[in-house]
Amino acid sequence: MPNHLCLEICVESVEHAVAAERGGAHRIEICSDLPSGGITPSAGFMQTARRHVHTPIHVLIRPRAGDFCYTDDELEIMRDDIQAAKRFGMDGVVLGILHENTHVDIERTRALVELAHPLPVTFHRAFDSTRDLETSLEEVIQTGASRILTSGGEPRATDALSTLARLVQAAKERILLMPCGAIDSENVVRIARTTLAQEFHTSVGASRSGSTSGGNGVPNGTGASLSRLPSPIFEEQVARLVSLLDNVSYDGRVR
Numbered sequence: 001m002p003n004h005l006c007l008e009i010c011v012e013s014v015e016h017a018v019a020a021e022r023g024g025a026h027r028i029e030i031c032s033d034l035p036s037g038g039i040t041p042s043a044g045f046m047q048t049a050r051r052h053v054h055t056p057i058h059v060l061i062r063p064r065a066g067d068f069c070y071t072d073d074e075l076e077i078m079r080d081d082i083q084a085a086k087r088f089g090m091d092g093v094v095l096g097i098l099h100e101n102t103h104v105d106i107e108r109t110r111a112l113v114e115l116a117h118p119l120p121v122t123f124h125r126a127f128d129s130t131r132d133l134e135t136s137l138e139e140v141i142q143t144g145a146s147r148i149l150t151s152g153g154e155p156r157a158t159d160a161l162s163t164l165a166r167l168v169q170a171a172k173e174r175i176l177l178m179p180c181g182a183i184d185s186e187n188v189v190r191i192a193r194t195t196l197a198q199e200f201h202t203s204v205g206a207s208r209s210g211s212t213s214g215g216n217g218v219p220n221g222t223g224a225s226l227s228r229l230p231s232p233i234f235e236e237q238v239a240r241l242v243s244l245l246d247n248v249s250y251d252g253r254v255r
């Protein structure tokens with residue numbers, strides 16, 4: 001029986017996108033300014049990554065760092081960036097909008113999900129900035145998004161294993177729940193076995209920090225130097241994660 005566990009690798013360079021593909025990543029997310037939590041990459045980055053990488057690419061749609069309450073002008077930028085992502089052959093988009101009270105902005109998020117169609121939408125770690133994750137789960141489902149990227153409201157997935165397991169169970173058959181937050185070869189099996197999630201997201205070292213994360217699930221702080229890992233080392237780390245997940249069965253047990 002084939003294993004369907006999926007590893008998504010977040011990168012901010014074409015070089016690392018190529019290395020992630022060589023390492024066996026199942027999906028790649030591209031962004032710029034990873035240490036701040038990530039913002040939308042340039043049109044040139046999208047096009048160049050598409051020319052060099054055959055693995056599915058999702059692109060972050062976030063016009064600026066900071067909170068997730070956007071002005072009308074910022075929403076216009078997000079709409080234009082989604083259209084660009086479709087033109088440049090991206091396979092999905094990653095976004096999230098909140099009200100000032102930290103509830104999910106269902107209406108405006110749903111409008112972007114509809115604009116992105118047929119590309120799937122991942123609701124990013126704006127989710128972790130909401131007050132009640134269970135309520136927010138139901139709100140994101142109403143937007144039509146395909147998955148939620150979350151560390152369970154904590155900086156690291158390992159700090160919120162019980163919360164993530166509960167969210168995965170609550171999301172079943174309705175939306176995918178993708179754990180993130182300092183996931184690496186030392187903890188990915190434990191996270192998989194505990195949460196029973198089917199998809200996992202990591203920036204392979206660039207997310208290592210004790211500070212609060214930005215929008216894309218990457219903590220602010222020390223990521224700048226770590227994100228410049230030499231490509232061969234980056235590729236090896238991705239391959240190691242893929243190998244570890246290949247040995248986790250559907251029920252989360254290691255084979």
